[in-house]
Amino acid sequence: MIRKIFVIFAIAGLIMMLLPLVVNFEYKDSLNELSSQYVRGSIDDLKSQNVVTSVIVSYRGLDTLGEVTVLFLATAGVGFLLKHKKNKNSLRKASELLQTSSSFLVALIILFGIYIFVHGHLTPGGGFQGGVIIASAFLLMILSDINLKFNHLILHLVESFSGAFYVVVGLIGLLLGIGFLNINIVPLGNFGQLFSAGAIPIVYSLIGLKVGAELTAILNTMGGEQ
Amino acid sequence: MIFSLILGFILLILGISMMLTRNNLIKIVIGFSIMDTGIHLIIVSIGYIRNRTAPIIDAAVNIKDATSQVVDPIPSALVLTAIVIGLAVTAVMLSFIVEMYKKTKSLSIDDYQELKW
Amino acid sequence: MDIWTKIFYAVISVVIATIYGLALGGVVRKIYARVHGRYGPPVWQPFIDIIKTHAKRVAVSHGIMFYLGPVFRFAGGLGTYLFIPVIFGSAVFANFSMAGDLLLVMYFIFFGQLGMALGAGEGGHPYSPLGIARGLSQMTTFEVPFALSVIALAIQYHTLNITAIVAAQQGSILNWTLFTNPFAVVAAMISMLGMNMHSPFSIVLAPQEIPIGPPIEMNSSFLATLQTNRGLFVAAKLILFMNLYFGGATNLVVMIVKTFLIYMFSVFVGAAFPRFRPEQAMRFFLKWPTIIGIISIIFVAYL
Amino acid sequence: MVNPIYIIILSLITGFLLSIFDKIGRKLSMTIFYGVLSFNLFVMAIWFYRLLVVDVTPLLINTAGFVAPISINLRMGLQEAFILLFSNFIALFAAIYLFKKFKKAKISSLVLYLILSMGVNGLVMTRDLFNIFVFLEIVSISTFALITLEKNLKSLSAGFKYMLAGGVVSTFFLLGVIFVYYFSGNLNLDFINTGTFNNLGMIAVFMMSLGIFIELKPFPANGWALDVYEATDSGIVSVIAVVNSAAIFYVFYKIMPMIPNNLLQLLGYAGLLTFVLSSLMGLKQENAKRLLGYSSIGQMGLLISAVVFTTNAPEFISILIVGGFLVNHLLAKAGLFWITGIVKKEKIADWGVLNHSKPLLILFGLLLFALASLPPFPGFWAKWEFIRWLIMEKMTVVAVLVLIGSLCEIAFLFRWFNLAVKKEDLQESQIETSHSMNLPVAFLAGVLAVIPVIIMKYFYQIDLIHLAPVIALIVIFIIEIIPSKIKGILSLITLGTYGYYLYPLLSGLQLFFAVIFIIGGGIILISTFNRKGLNQNFYGLLLMMILSLGNLLIAKGYLEFFLNWEFMTISSYLLFLRGKNARNSSFVYLIFSIAGAYLLMLGFAFAPAVSSDMVLLKSITQIQLPLVSIILMSLGFLIKSGSLGVHIWVPDAYAEAEDDVTALIAGILSKVGILGFFVLAVSAISHKPDIDIFYWIGWIGVLSTIIGAFLAVFQEDMKRLLAYSSMSQIGYIVASVAMLSHLGLVTALYLSFNHLLFKGLIFLAIAGVIYRTKTRNMYEMGGLIKKMPISYISVLIGIIAVSGVPPLSGFGSKWLLYSAFIEKGWYLQSGVLFFASAVSFLYLYRLIHSVFLGQLKYEHQNVKEAPIWFILPQLIFIIALMTISTFPNLIIQPLNAIVGNYIDSSIVIDGYKVTSSLGYWNGNQVMMVTMGVFMVPLLLLLLLIGKTQKVKQFNIVFAAERPESPQTTHVAHNMYAHYKKVLGGWGKPRILSFWNGVAEWTHSLGNLFRQFYTGNGQTYILHIILYMVVLYIILGV
Secondary structure, three states, rough: OOOHHHHHHHHHHHHHHHHHHHHOOEEEEEOOOHHHHHHHHHHHHOOOEEHHHHHHHOHHHHHHHHHHHHHHHHHHHHHHHOOOOOOOOOOOOOOHHHHHHHHHHHHHHHHHHHHHOOOOOOOOOOOHHHHHHHHHHHHHHHHOOOOOOOOHHHHHHHHHHHHHHHHHHHHHHHHHHOOOOOOOOOOOOOOOOOOOOHHHHHHHHHHHHHHHHHHHHHHHHHOOOO | HHHHHHHHHHHHHHHHHHHOOOOOHHHHHHHHHHHHHHHHHHHHHOOEEEOOOOOEEOOHHHOHHHHHHHHHHHHHHHHHHHHHHHHHHHHHHHHHHHHHHHHHHOOHHHHOOOOOO | HHHHHHHHHHHHHHHHHHHHHHHHHHHHHHHHHHOOOOOOOOOOOOHHHHHHOOOOOOOOEEEEEHHHHHHHHHHHHHHHHOOOOOOOOOOOOOOOHHEOHHHHOOOOOOOOHHHHHHHHHHHHOOHHHHHHHHHHHHHHHHHHHHHHHHHHHHHHHOOOOHHHHHOOOOOHHOOOOOHHHHHHHHHHHHHHHHHHHOOOOHHHHHOOOOOOOOHOOOHHHHHHHHHHHHHHHHHHHHHHHHHHHHHOOOOOHHHHHHHHHHHHHHHHHHHHHOOHHHHHHHHHHHHHHHHHHHHHHHHHOOO | OOOOOHHHHHHHHHHHHHHHHHHHHHHHHHHHHHHHHHHHHHHHHHHHHHHHHHHOOOOEEEEEOOOOOOOOOOEOOHHHHHHHHHHHHHHHHHHOOOHHHHHOOHHHHHHHHHHHHHHHHHHHHHHHHHHHHHHHHHHHHHHHHHHHHOHHHHHHHHHHHHHHHHHHHHHHHHHHHHHHHHHOOOOOOHHHOHHOOOOHHHHHHHHHHHHHHHHHOOOOOHHHHHHHHHHHHHHHHHHHHHHHHHHHHHHHHHHHHHOOHHHHHHHHHHHHHHHHHHHHHOOOOOEEHHHHHHHHHHHHHHHHHHHHHOOOOOOOHHHHHHHHHHHHHHHHHHHHHHHHHHHHOOEEEHHHHHHHHHHHHHHHHHHHHHHHOOOOOOHHHHHHHHHHHHEEEEEEEHHHHHHHHHHHHHHHHHHHHHHHHHOOOOOOOOOOOOHHOOOOOOOHHHHHHHHHHHHHHHOOOOOHHHHHHHHHHHHHHOOOOHHHHHOOOOOOOOHHHHHHHHHHHHOOOHHHHHEEEEEEEOOOOOOOHHHOOEEEEOHHHHHHHHHHHHHHHHOOOOHHHHHHHHHHHHHHHHHHHHHOOOHHHHHHHHOOOHHHHHHHHHHHHHHOOOOOOEHHHHHHHHHHOOHHHHHHHHHHHHHOOOOOOOHHHHHHHHHHHHHHHHHHHHHHHOOOOOOOOHHHHHHHOOOOOOHHHHHHHEEEEHHHHHHHHHHHHHHHHHHHHHHHHHHHHHHHHHHHHHHHOOOOOOOHHHHHHHHHHHHHHHHHHHHOOOOOHHHOEEHOOOOOOOOOOHHHHHHHHHHHHHOOOOOOHHHHHHHHHHHHHHHHHHHHHHHHHHHHHHHHHHHHHHHHHHHOOOOOOOOHOOOOOOOOHHHHHHHHHHHHHHHHHHOOHHHHHHHHEEEEEOOOOOOOOEEEEEOOOOEEEEEHHHHHHHHHHHHHHHHHHHHHHOOOOOOOOOOOOOOOOOOOOHHHOOOOOOOOHHHHHHHHHOOOOHHHHHHHHHHHHHHHHHHHHOOOOOOOOOOOOHHHHHHHHHHHHHOOO
16 A cells, blocks of 8 residues: 555656656757757768668767667576577467468568668668568568477578678777778768668668567567567 | 657556566566656657657768657667667576576566565 | 881880770770670770780681781771871871871771781671671762862861871861861761761671671680770770861870860760661761761852 | 787687587686686786876777767776676686686586676676666576576575566666657767756666665665575675676766756765665674675665765875775685685684684685775775865765764674684684685785775875885794794884884874884883794784874874874774683774764864874964864773773773783873873864863763773772773873863873873783783782782882872872862863772772782792783883872873973973972972871881791781681672772663663664565565655655
């Protein structure tokens, strides 16, 4: 009972604290200096159509590297926590419909995923989104065949090397003396084209592969759990 | 669009209330996810500017005058990171629950307080 | 002054004081007997006792400390006496008072008591430590009013030099401490009752429970030494009180009269009152006499 | 110069690839793993060196080819290098510590660990708010996973609670960050100006700061942290408690400029509250790791308050304070956590098992001392400066609370230490350990030991002679394998050399105390030659104590004085602890001593500065000490001298110490409080305080004498009896000093010297008796005069000197005492003193009678005289006593001259005759007369009964019957029962009850507060949210 009162008090206090932020909130009517620089820079310096991608991969590349690391940690952590132990035939088999449809959908979804991360600098999307889509394809496979076994080694290799290459790509910039995670290490190309925005597509592809592999690994570990 | 901000805050409060009141571990994690989602909504709403388009400089945007036509790209970039991190935390939390459940066969948070004082 | 002359004078002084003290003891016994309705021993009985005990053939000793106990005791009596100027203005009776002041005398009293207690302790008789424990305990309590009274004197006369204190009381009877600071005298006189260990403060020697108290194991010459000392020591104490509170003495006769009267006070009280239990006696000293002592200090220091 | 960003790059690449390498072999992956961690440490070491020595300009590392704020940048400045140096150091050594576990664990654990270490580096270096969030999450997630290195229910549920709490907290941090961005349009710390924020902006800053702040585990929003500390593997928990905490603390430090001042102050107080309460709660803690957990959150709280409250301080001071606390916490805590892993005992009561491994026990002690902020470890200097700074800033309450917290912390830490040292290990279990686990601990302790030298040399320029006590300790420790006697001789030589070194530096008062400390110490030291075998850990401590006492005399300024004061406290505590049953007694001693030291520290903090090139004993005469300073310092000195009210440590400590140590303590250590009072007195003579505080100190001294005497009367244990006697005697000295008159000071010095002689004498004699009879209870002895005549003579002379009976020097002290008191006008006091002096006869007689006189017990029929090594120093003391009794000039004249430096003499010395305004005393003549009057009856008796009849034991006049046994015949037990009756209700131990009450209440209070930690994860979230709300409300009001 006392607990409830405290909970109510806590929630009420929280609302009281946050309410001014909502009530007095006003949208900005122009970009601030920093974001204007980003928009201009994305067009002029990075030749990247998608400003958000520019921010993610280039300007705030360190964040993204961290983000990738976090995901990697989650994979490692989940793997560390859970044991791989497959318990066969304990679950109901997937329906015919799911099995059949998944068999041809998977390839399409993977293709779509690849499209998404390759075009990250041009259209909405990017490595993370693409990776998630790819993983969803594998989720579909797991759902359709619960006893499915993925080749761990390949997942592993993809995951590890894509991550490592990402860092190496960043390292190249540092070695060239133009700064860690600089995407200027390959020609920038022309604005609006697939091969533009320097190393952004490369980075995003690596991220896409990594995220796809990692999420699949997580799903695999969790799915294999009893 | 201020609606999305309000919604974000509502989700935030809702998530927290859920974490504070639900007894089931899974539900607490769901509460956490809801709270997280609320934050993500708030982040996105922050960068919004009225009557502007997404920060993608394609045909819809005049390159010369891009800065006055697009919304703030930074929150959008940040939210991506935040989502991924939220996902990672949720994944680890769930695997904790799986392991804990294996040990005690209980999903009630009240059954996990042997460490105290 | 030549040191040999000094010693010669001291010997005379000691002999006189001892004889006087012993005689006083005889008188007391007589008085007690009369109060009890008996005839009582002759006044010179103490002398006879001493000679008799000395004449014992067998002297049992329990060890060196036992042997030295009476020595300490007698040395304590001698020393105490010798550090007190007996007769104001007399070279013969000035003793060795130039070596120290009132504090020295007060602490030298302990010398004999401590030595005696040690000697008696080695005797190994359980009654000795019992008596000593009581005696020492009682001593701690009656010393309090006495000390307070001495402090009052020090405040009053701005000195702890006994000769100077006596000198300050000369001239008129009204200059006596008895009249200038009556509270101090009352406190001191009550504590003297304890010091003399007459009834009601005689539990230390309580003959029924612990036959004759600490010196129970003492025999022959050991006992005789103690008895001799008792005479000297009583005399020393009385002279000290006379000096401090009753104007001192300028000649032997005055001294004998005054000390006799002072002694009679404790004798009369002793004859009239029954004995206290140890804790009663000690509580008594810590209550009224102490308060009076404090009053005496306040009286001279702050009023 | 290696760019620090390579730490991140290398860690990430290897992190990503480590599991691939592991497929080849665990050896390879392990090599790479440790290689990277070493690389990190190496990089930070060279950067730290560079920034410290070569060029202090910080390095700014931009990423992505753009400058900040467009891109995220990292910073490598001195502070970052400092934090990361230690963090990487601990990370590497924790990994080494975990070597065996890592060898068997899944490869993911190594990966997680590597990334965790990377995250910490990034967290410290990054200057971007959102990037902080990212790195924070990296650190958190890897930590969450690593908590389950030992996968059991405890660690799982603790980890889960941690995740819930961490999740909520970081959500609020993120919310704050995003709104900060909204209001400032920037995320880079160097480009955000919160000064321009409106109220809404402040809410954002509030949430952001609280997000970080709660990660630092403030009370009561820290239950999760405690559970994690308790449940996690020792190696991992050391990383969590130390590396993570340091990094997050640094994040807090980074965002501090953004936090508005009122919030900052509030957080400072919240940190302080955490420190005090967690120390309080630790008192009730029985679980070793949870205990360290309480200590950790306390230390973090202290760090926060230190960093908040010293924002305005000069750089020199703030570096010393914050850096000192930080390093202290990092190193000591990590080492202690590792030891918990080695010992593998959950309950601190089971830690007696450490006795099986002496080196480990010593390391444990070292780390514990460091954690307790005792000198010479870094925390000591930090605390000293912190308190001074707080007082200077008029934050007295904060200073007091810090000290109270520290005291509680010391209480629970040392209860643990005492259990480890003294508790018998009943299960006879062994400690299983390996070099990979021991070495990190040892290395850490080594680093901790080196830092003080740096601080002393570079920060303070303290003369390294003040390290002599520690050096002596270490040297003797190294040569521990040689026999005890040789070590004893070496110690004597050391003392001699030290005295020779000291002599030219000393004069007056210093010289007097040097004689007491060094010569007195040397004489008593002879008695320790009786010890057999190796006798480990003894002479080092002994030397440490005596040298620190000597150093007190040449200390310049307050700090050096206090440093040696603490050395003295530590060494004496450890000496006490050596006693067989000294677990509780030494603990009480330590707590009281430390409390006293803290009072002293406060007192010094209030005092105006003194010139630093003059000895404190001299420079203090030139300044006016403020009243509060005098009061605080007097309280400290009163505790040390065991005065009334704070005397309860005295009897047990004296009684339970080893017997020769007791002599040393009573003879020498008890004078150190007196030295303290002299420091106060020489200042107060020339600068009278506004209120006559010394009058009350005088009363305390006077009451100590009487109550100490009475307490002594009722003891059965002779060492306790003598302990109370010391309390009584020291009371005389304190009262005499407090008079501040010439005669008073002379008396105090005279008494001190005398006390050394007679207490040293008696305690040594008693030590011999105990050595032979193996008991301390007086009623179990008796009649020993025949078996141990020399000891008897020693005690006899000793008690004559104590009691003040002429002709020995004791009377001189009594004469001076009463003269001084009456002259001063303290009449009632002198009445009480007289009473006390009379009461002292009771216990002195009891002592000598019960032990040496009366009936010899059967079991002591074959007891021999005490060993020569006990007798020898006794003879020296006897000779000294007799000499100054016969020729009092030898001592009175120099003392008169010493005190004459400060105040005009009021006595006349003419030959052997001393004349005061009241009376006179001729010690020589008294001696002669006494000799004379003693000889007269002796010769008489010899003449009359030259031959006595020797009789056997029991041949006594006992109502014609023989007594049964010596036990019943020997009247000794409860000897003064009748006096108890007299005292009635006055005889109750009220002060003891009072302190017991204090202890009980403190523990109950601690227990009350820790009920917050219900163990329920949900409640912990509630705490966090309520904490924010409450703080917000406080801030709004």
